[in-house]
């Protein structure tokens with residue numbers, strides 16, 4: 216039998232529309248790299264978290280709990296949101312994409328800011344819904360008035376990323392609360408709070424109170440950033456009603472969150488003192504990079520996240536700076552694939568890594 220068939224597979228039309236996620240480089244590179252490209256934590260997980268994950272490994276001959284009962288219970292206790300209004304996922308991106316599955320279809324619309332998280336465009340491409348990108352204002356912040364004006368009878372989902380990736384900026388909860396009042400009850404309003412713990416603008420838990428007033432509201436959070444568990448993939452959504460978690464269960468496979476991840480996240484949640492320490496370290500790194508970049512003549516956006524964002528200026532070429540840094544072992548993200556040419560997004564590393572980045576950058580200017 217001949218193996219070379221000449222007919223190519225025919226995929227559904229949406230597959231061609233889905234943008235390829237622009238991942239950071241360097242995963243295959245070895246050696247002492249300074250990895251500041253993916254907003255990861257430079258600090259390894261706590262020994263207790265590693266121990267919990269190892270213990271869970273012993274039982275992987277069994278399927279994981281499909282309801283993630285222990286983890287959702289712990290999240291319910293921590294945030295005062297009933298477990299049936301909490302969805303978990305294989306990273307918060309998994310929840311995001313499942314939301315697209317559950318809410319969007321041709322003829323529907325979704326509204327989000329731009330530049331913002333690079334996974335949002337995938338929601339429209341995968342579903343055939345119409346995506347409406349609302350430009351950030353001149354301070355690189357969400358323009359909530361302009362976003363409110365884009366809501367129509369066709370709108371199913373509105374996304375606010377706060378603090379915003381890639382620009383690091385946040386808006387006050389007061390303004391988000393006022394915006395929530397303007398979003399019709401039939402439209403799902405998602406606040407992507409992947410970085411909320413790092414923000415000093417508002418208490419990271421204050422947005423939870425909005426859930427009581429808005430059954431259509433969803434707060435999307437993750438163990439990837441502050442908890443430093445992105446390699447294990449755990450995210451969660453705190454919801455204003457059980458409608459969304461129920462719909463997500465309908466569109467997803469039952470065992471989307473593996474048992475090692477469930478156990479590690481459960482343990483990590485019990486160490487809020489470590490969370491506080493990490494927030495402090497990030498606040499210190501923020502000052503270090505802000506001062507260092509200012510001395511080099513840049514004006515980083517006011518960051519409320521674990522990374523910074525700044526424009527390089529007309530005369531500088533983004534690609535040659537990113538490549539120049541990479542050649543010295545310092546990996547950062549170029550602005551172009553994130554929606555703004557001539558910018559850099561730099562995650563905060565350890566103090567020594569931040570220093571190294573500033574030193575190498577200085578040599579390239």
Ligand SMILES: *Cc1c(COP(=O)(O)O)cnc(C)c1O
Pocket residue numbers: 254305306307308309332376380407409436437438439440445448449450
């Ligand atoms: C990193 C990030 C996430 C988290 O993704 P995970 O799938 O949980 O790792 C979600 N939203 C934004 C805006 C992010 O930057």
